[in-house]
Amino acid sequence: MNQCEGHRGRMASRPTEPVTILSLRMLSHSGPEPPPQKAAPPCPPSSEPKTFTVEDAVETIGFGRFHIALFLIMGSTGVVEAMEIMLIAVVSPVIRCEWHLENWQVAFVTTMVFFGYMVSSILFGLLADRYGRWKILLLSFLWGAYFSLLTSFAPSYVWFVFLRTMVGCGVSGHAQGLIIKTEFLPTKYRGYMLPLSQVFWLAGSLLIIGLASVVIPTTGWRWLIRIASIPGIILILAFKFIPESARFNVSTGNTQAALRTLQRIASMNRAVLPEGQLLEPVLEKRGRFADLLDAKYLRTTLQIWVIWLGISFAYYGVILASAELLERDLVCGAKSESQDVHSVDSEGIQSPCYCHLFAPSDYRTMIISTLGEIALNPLNILGINFLGRRLSLSITMGCTALFFLLLNICTSSAGLIGFLFMLRALVAANFNTIYIYTAEVYPTTMRALGMGTSGSLCRIGAMVAPFISQVLMSASFLGALCLFSSVCVVCAVSAFTLPIETKGRALQQIK
Numbered sequence: 001m002n003q004c005e006g007h008r009g010r011m012a013s014r015p016t017e018p019v020t021i022l023s024l025r026m027l028s029h030s031g032p033e034p035p036p037q038k039a040a041p042p043c044p045p046s047s048e049p050k051t052f053t054v055e056d057a058v059e060t061i062g063f064g065r066f067h068i069a070l071f072l073i074m075g076s077t078g079v080v081e082a083m084e085i086m087l088i089a090v091v092s093p094v095i096r097c098e099w100h101l102e103n104w105q106v107a108f109v110t111t112m113v114f115f116g117y118m119v120s121s122i123l124f125g126l127l128a129d130r131y132g133r134w135k136i137l138l139l140s141f142l143w144g145a146y147f148s149l150l151t152s153f154a155p156s157y158v159w160f161v162f163l164r165t166m167v168g169c170g171v172s173g174h175a176q177g178l179i180i181k182t183e184f185l186p187t188k189y190r191g192y193m194l195p196l197s198q199v200f201w202l203a204g205s206l207l208i209i210g211l212a213s214v215v216i217p218t219t220g221w222r223w224l225i226r227i228a229s230i231p232g233i234i235l236i237l238a239f240k241f242i243p244e245s246a247r248f249n250v251s252t253g254n255t256q257a258a259l260r261t262l263q264r265i266a267s268m269n270r271a272v273l274p275e276g277q278l279l280e281p282v283l284e285k286r287g288r289f290a291d292l293l294d295a296k297y298l299r300t301t302l303q304i305w306v307i308w309l310g311i312s313f314a315y316y317g318v319i320l321a322s323a324e325l326l327e328r329d330l331v332c333g334a335k336s337e338s339q340d341v342h343s344v345d346s347e348g349i350q351s352p353c354y355c356h357l358f359a360p361s362d363y364r365t366m367i368i369s370t371l372g373e374i375a376l377n378p379l380n381i382l383g384i385n386f387l388g389r390r391l392s393l394s395i396t397m398g399c400t401a402l403f404f405l406l407l408n409i410c411t412s413s414a415g416l417i418g419f420l421f422m423l424r425a426l427v428a429a430n431f432n433t434i435y436i437y438t439a440e441v442y443p444t445t446m447r448a449l450g451m452g453t454s455g456s457l458c459r460i461g462a463m464v465a466p467f468i469s470q471v472l473m474s475a476s477f478l479g480a481l482c483l484f485s486s487v488c489v490v491c492a493v494s495a496f497t498l499p500i501e502t503k504g505r506a507l508q509q510i511k
Helices: 003-013 017-027 054-061 065-075 077-098 103-131 133-151 157-184 187-196 198-218 221-228 230-241 246-251 255-269 298-328 360-375 377-387 389-406 413-441 444-475 477-496
Strands: 339-344 350-357
Touching: 054 246, 054 255, 065 077, 065 157, 065 187, 065 230, 065 255, 077 103, 077 133, 077 157, 077 198, 077 221, 077 230, 077 298, 077 350, 103 133, 103 157, 103 298, 103 444, 133 157, 133 221, 133 230, 157 187, 157 246, 157 413, 157 444, 187 198, 187 377, 187 413, 198 221, 198 360, 198 413, 221 230, 246 255, 246 444, 298 360, 298 389, 298 413, 298 444, 298 477, 360 413, 377 389, 377 413, 389 413, 389 477, 413 444, 444 477
Parallel strands: none
Antiparallel strands: 339 350
């Protein structure tokens, strides 16, 4: 019998006692009146156990050593992804020579990589919402590393295209690393930590360019691909230190696994979980495409798709345009240090290749422009946290449109590097913001699918970009730049009119 029940029992057995005490106090005038006693608070009709949610636990535990390990391991997925994507930009001049490729054939390689990315991105998103983020991330890395190694043995152009398409399929699952980070980070840290992940993409881009400048002239592009596969293989071994998302586990009813994960995080961070029992509803309907087009999210989803498509179009357009500007000397007819290359066909006859291999100065220019991806990161973080996701994105998209037009100005080599530097900085900031916004705006039941479909649709922009940067730019330089700029303006307007602002908002569990 609890305390409240005992108190009620005593009250029932002596119903007149309060009256007797009151009467004695009224009759006593000789001494000072004792201070009135406070009435005991009423006892609740029933005592319910305390409960807490994953959101409560994540916010209570706070930021600590676990999140640093999470940031380093999951952030490193960006290193691998950047190396696989940027690989095409540095290998294109070599395979153009080796297999005597036309412009459209070189562009077709990149397009097929993103086609594989587009097709599998939706599939991986569906599977991640149903079977777990960690499992799909591991599967995507195993897939990507296997086909990347096979690419280095490609005997012909057709095989090269097919195997790189398979690599694109694997790379599409790397986005699950960002989702895992998002679902473990406390609300106030997401706007700071997620943009810093751009450091890993930058590291991967610089690493592949640096390796290309050393490996291609000495041992060839095949060894470059083999060496570039090593970081992905190493990272697979590190995944065992990162658990499955606790938000995903509770959504599937696996509360015990989620609780063990939260206890492990609390122990690493030297914190304690909230009092009570972990309790969240089991979400039966997860990973449904129809939910993205539900009335509550329809407008948001459509505008996000437009923005993702445009950002990807601009981002890969800048990367490939940089390579084309260096390889073809399209600006001001400057004389390049690139080397004309001749190849020997099967009959032993020398034939000129319609390409130039990158000179050391070209690699330096690519490295400098790539460093631009981190240049605006501090301003990007401030904008995301103080101006909000929508306004920050609309500003950087508008500036991207402007710098595409400025690229048409006939300038010196230093001027060209400066424009490319700023463009890389702006397009990287755009990607930072839309990644964060998309991960925050959708609930747990559809977060991976929302990210997967957005990543898939954006690859349409990436598939088109090579034909603009590597084909149209040769025919009409200004026309290509105007097209890039116009798409960025549309994205800026779409970002400004997004219906939901996610700044400071807790991650939603259900829609």
